[in-house]
Amino acid sequence: MEGTLWLAILAIFVLLFMSGFFSGSETALTATSRARIHQLEKSGDWRAVIVGRLIASRERLIGALLLGNNLVNILASALATTVFLHLFGEAGVAIATLVMTALVLIFAEVLPKTWAISNPERFAVTVAPIVRVVVGVFAPIVVGVEYIVRALLKVFGVDVSGDTSILSAHEELRGTVDLQHMEGGLVKAERDRIGGLLDLAELEISDVMVHRTNMVALNADESVETLIELALASPHTRLPLWRDETDNFVGVLHAKDLLRALHAAGGDASKIDILQIATPPWFVPDTTSLQDQLNAFLKHKSHFALVVDEYGEVMGLVTLEDILEEIVGEIADEHDVELEGLRPQADGSVIVDGSVPIRDLNRATDWTLPDDEATTIAGLVIHEARMIPEERQIFTFHGFRFTVLRREKNRVTRLRILPLGHKPSQPVSAAPAEQKTSSVVA
Template sequence: MSDTQLWISTLAILVLLVLSGFFSGSETALTAASRARMHQLEKSGDKRAGVVARLIAARERLIGALLLGNNLVNILASALATNVLLSLFGDAGVVYATLVMTFLVLIFSEVLPKTWAISRPDRFALAVSPIVSPVVSTFGPIVAGVEKIVRFILRLFGVNVEEGQAVLSAHEELRGTVDLQHKEGGLVKDERDRIGGLLDLAELEVSDIMVHRTNVMALNADDAPDKIVEEALKSPYTRLPLWRGESDNFIGILHAKDLLRALARANGNADDLKIEDIASPPWFVPDTTSLQDQLNAFLKRKAHFALVIDEYGEVMGLVTLEDILEEIVGEISDEHDVELPGVRPQPDGSVIVDGSVAIRDLNRATDWDLPDEEATTIAGLVIHEARMIPDERQVFTFYGFRITVLRREKNRITRLRIMPLAENDRVFGVKSAVIPSANAGRG
């Protein structure tokens, strides 16, 4: 081989290594690029983002074309290197060519371009897309043939790639992304909770967040109008259910503003008011309605308040638009809200919790992960796990927490102490015991 041929071959090898690095980096960048970000850039008028989006949409064809181009230039570079080194070192040139090309391909055609691409995939993908697009179009027919051969071979082994489905739904993928971003520091806890609450709307039912009927503040329609006005003004709520005869026989919803307007028209004389004429008809919704559907219904009806009924038509409680919004943004308090001491952290690391506190609210407040599939409240979870109604001073250990029943009223658990256990003390399963009364009365 003459000196001119030697230099031409060496230059060709270098060019082929650069092309190999281009194909490797492009494959990494285009497979790691964010489809959502490309979609947003395309809407903003970036034509290259549209090219990237189309390439990513046909991911199998894209990867096939880039792998084909990468293999072609690598094999050609290796063949030229072997030819050059054979002319210089004889039969030993094969060994030298193998070692040299392995080193060069590994460093300059694989690791370096892929590391560069993965460090800024979106920017890299936008830069290479105008070149990659015609390459994919050129190699498209060859790749299509290769895909058919591959599918045929896989079918021989019982694998049908056309039947493959995504393992995770879009909501699960988003939830996993949010949790990962929170773990890596990209999202603070409050931001993670808000996004998670939004994703949970389709999975939760109104029965999971409703105010139970035992805690509903309602007015007796048979009371004197002046008494109803007095109770309405004392109440921290704007909308109050009206009942008659029996406490669960609701006949209307009284709005404080409507009451004040009627009182103004009557020149302040409450005896002239007809409360039922002021109240609006009650709206009943099934307890199995999802929060997403209920939110849409609230917005459609321009309503803020609904009574929740079970399958037998019995009133279970009430749900408001604010209750649903609080699942997204957290607790909403104003100057008229009554703060209930439902969760009280203790100096020893334990938390004293009212039995009626919702598990979801407790998890948000403490960043715990107690399950809420089988029960809505913390008292309900203890009863579900214990398979009985516990006595006072009884202790249970499950899900990595030691839970002590501090107070019980009839069949209701009203107060508990929850202590997170150290990792090596955690017990999965339920253990119970009775502790001395002196310990149970604290807090």
């Protein structure tokens, strides 16, 4: 009888070890990164190939591990009850319950799961060959259990037959990037670059284009000498040409083409025909996504396009650099002119030009002002206020206080923006007593 008792105790510890194996394997295989496993597969690790196949059928994997875990836990509890009844009589049931609860919790649940979660990829590739055998053995039972579960869920109106993910690949990547940034794995600049790349499919040309009011365009009817002087004075290498009317664009002049023509003419500008060296204008719809336009630029081997609305009217221009800046941030060279569009203040507020794009402001300040209804910060204020505000009017929405500092005709040209969480050391410019101020809370 003593030999049988010791065998039962030994069997309990073996079963506890198996329970820990199943628990740790479940945690590791469900927590492991599919991207890292894919990289291990590419490096030639045959165990990673097994892991990839196991997590590809996650429902069956979890079912087999849970089945194995429950079997060994129940068997271990039954053996422990028998052993403690033999040792302590009727009190053995209560003692067995307490002892097995402690042993299972510590050695079969918390310890193996903590170990597995500390390095899930390494744990997963280690246990994968054994788990594959377990899944194969329990497969018929698991299939039957899956069928019963699906049938019961359908009774309650839950359909789990589809294998589609709720989140798209872009959303999963964006969530991963944000999580890595919060945990310190990515600095802000890296997060912005990756986020900008993911945003290309969602943004339209109208969100990043240079508006026609800020375009530098040349009149093709001007003398060649004048055009050369204007081209040299401009920081841009590509300049749209118009004739008769400012809306009638007839070509795009490249500074290098102008230099070649001037050299070929022996420096005699009168021999140059501007329209002969200009390239035909390329017009693109303002609703084109940045991703499609980037592909179009690469396909056409062009860097410049004029943007038109649904009526064919030119709204502005877009360049390859404008799209690349959405990924890498502002690109400046020795010919760029620095514009003071953003000026942080000591009281925590920011003075910003109305023409500054909301996306650029968010990127510079790490704010989250919405850019769905407006492209520029002035457009956002007008959209929320439902009016063209007067100078010194104050509006509050989206957790910020907006003070209109300057207005020119119907354009808001300068604003002060203060996050409501900041307490200004100096009062923000207030309206005179005789002038009413508005407050719009969104």
